[in-house]
Amino acid sequence: MLYSGAMAYASAPDPKAYEAQVYQIVRMIPSGRVMTYGQIAALIAPPPGVDPIQYHKLAPRWVGTAMAHCPDEVPWQRVINSQGKVSERPGMGMMVQRKLLEQEGVVFDERERVDLKRYQWSPGEAGQTSEPAQPRLL
DNA sequence: CGCTTGACCGGAA
């Protein structure tokens, strides 16, 4: 019976289609802004047959998995976790990601966290205004 | 073939 109930974790029913949606959203993130894995997952509708509650629990990891092999064109550095921190990935790159974001104007505090209230972006802001949605510069 | 390990998240201790 398809993906009803408790049957989905590592991948969506159609991983390629799902990843495509993830990349599409990530590509929209402006320089100097960030989104979280869970936020992106919440913007994508649960695939047919997937229980919404299960989706809510599992989808953030699908997004993470998708980001693991994202194309070079995708600004992967603008995706961080719900705590406002850069996710620790196997090997290295945390420093690289942080540096890339700092070059875009994102500020990290002593605890290596980003103020999401200030830098988190959502597609709703897109194109609404030509006003720079820039975080204020102190 | 079995064990380990995931670009996550929210709630509990």
Add this chain to the structure above:
DNA sequence: ATTCCGGCCAAGC
């Protein structure tokens, strides 16, 4: 504030 745990599939070693 921080650490631990459940969720429960699939690819890699």
